[in-house]
Amino acid sequence: NAANPAVPRGDLIVAFAPHAGYIYSGGVAAYTYKAVKTRKIKRIILLGPSHHSLFKGVSVYREGYMKTPLGMLEIDDGLAGSLINEEKDARFYPDAFRKEHSLEVQLPFIQEALGRVKIVPILVGMLTKDSFDFITHRLTEILRSDSQTILIVSTDLSHYHSYEKAREMDNLVIEDILNLSVEALERDLRSKRGEMCGSYPAIIGLSVARMLGATHGVLLKYANSGDTAGRKDSVVGYASIVILKSNLTPEERATLLNLARETVKSYVKTGRVPEPEISDRRLLANGAAFVTLYKRGHRLRGCIGNIIPVMPLYKSVIRNAVAAATRDPRFRPVEPEELDEIDVEVTVLSPLERISDISEIIIGRHGLYIEKEGRSGILLPQVATEFHWTKEEFLRAVSEKAGLPPDAWKTATLYRFTAEIIN
Known part of the structure; x- marks a missing residue:
């Protein structure tokens, strides 16, 4: 009492x-x-x-x-x-x-x-x-x-x-x-x-x-x-x-999105990252996140993240914002003059959950991670929605993302995950 x-x-x-x-x-x-x-x-x-x-x-x-x-x-x-x-x-x-x-x-x-x-x-x-x-x-x-x-x-x-x-x-x-x-x-x-x-x-x-x-x-x-x-x-x-x-509160979502935006701007312009004072326990706890950059609202300009929670969530967002802007091997680094055209999206991941049957995958809810023969690949939940893929198309796409044949998912180790998408 x-x-x-x-x-x-x-x-x-x-x-x-x-x-x-x-x-x-x-x-x-x-x-x-x-x-x-x-x-x-x-x-x-x-x-x-x-x-x-x-x-x-x-x-x-x-x-x-x-x-x-x-x-x-x-x-x-x-x-x-x-x-x-x-x-x-x-x-x-x-x-x-x-x-x-x-x-x-x-x-x-x-x-x-x-x-x-x-x-x-x-x-x-x-x-x-x-x-x-x-x-x-x-x-x-x-x-x-x-x-x-x-x-x-x-x-x-x-x-x-x-x-x-x-x-x-x-x-x-x-x-x-x-x-x-x-x-x-x-x-x-x-x-x-x-x-x-x-x-x-x-x-x-x-x-x-x-x-x-x-x-x-x-x-x-x-x-x-x-x-x-x-x-x-x-x-x-x-x-x-x-x-x-718990899910992120509106205030926590806004903090992470603003942190990603400010990190991209600061690092592209000056090579420095913000050093925020964070007291929110949800953001201080270890978390896994991706940061995605789009140009003019729709064209992918960079996407980097981590699937294992090995650092505080807010630090994961900072690190991946820098990487998405400057180290995605598919794109040249973002230039200062591009910043006004860049939109930022933060995706906070749940833990990976191994699946044994593709019936466990729900398009629009689950992202996919695949492993086979030393190769791996990941696609976020919103990707399947954006391209209007069927489940089979999603599986073929994640196989190809890992550098594997399109039907490799049939004999690979598959994981699903959910995500909170902030944009």
Whole structure:
């Protein structure tokens, strides 16, 4: 009841909550569950670290109930069973749960906030490539098919540093999570610049969120044990974070489009790019974007972008605006005298989603990415609409864009994606 988080905009996909004793981190964890309480949730998948038991891969609690003083929480045994694959190091290790607190401390919060929901508890041990690939892809499939299921990652942050050092380390890790940067999080944890006892669960959760098209994170509450109930010379950090998926607001769309326009003008005229002060979390989070230039409204003059979100969205727009104006190999660089005739379009991409049948492609909604024999090509959704292509014509065109024969799509790896188009 004391937690009062602002209601974040967007669909909640993944949440982070700490797992220390309630006198230390309970006040922070409450923010997570207060935010979750506002959503229609029927099932929670809990993902936490194993502190006491060593095992390879992940341990999925298979069936039955978990009991607290508030009553019983039922395991969704059907869903749990679908997450077990012994060949991929995903099993049920009963011993892993015997003394483990990282998931159990979440249960009373779930019961208080959501009542009779079903749960699937998963502990992460010594993660293998097989178990990581399997569990991330399976969790992605589950959450994509059911909007009333969410993933909660249980983790504390830095352990037993001074108050000031802990805040420095924790701020770094929190920023990585809010930006959806799995790469930066892995780098900071590996270099010891940041710490999390639930590092593997966090990386899994963030990877799942990105594959589901998450757009940004929101920090609801941060504190460490020096703020709550402990001494300040040796503290543990705690954060309540939600990972969300939302469309760009009109203001965010205008910011990106203006940024692309000003970047083209500035770089073509002076060779310099703008250095904007951006505070909007949606634009600071990693994103993938294309920038397209048209001359006199209809003639393509350049189009460059990235399909993987490896930098903040606003930086992706700046970089690709420069590249579209000066480095598209199909065109000569834009000249200053052309600028008054140049129209700019920004396309913000969703994650790529592999498809197995062309019936999964909707003209006007999906763009296409193709891979075969070391070659690849991409066409944005608006291209098919502009040329009034059929599905087959779109597939032939993306094959040729990759330098492949027109019918190469029949034996190639195909991906679809959606996009927000700003012009």
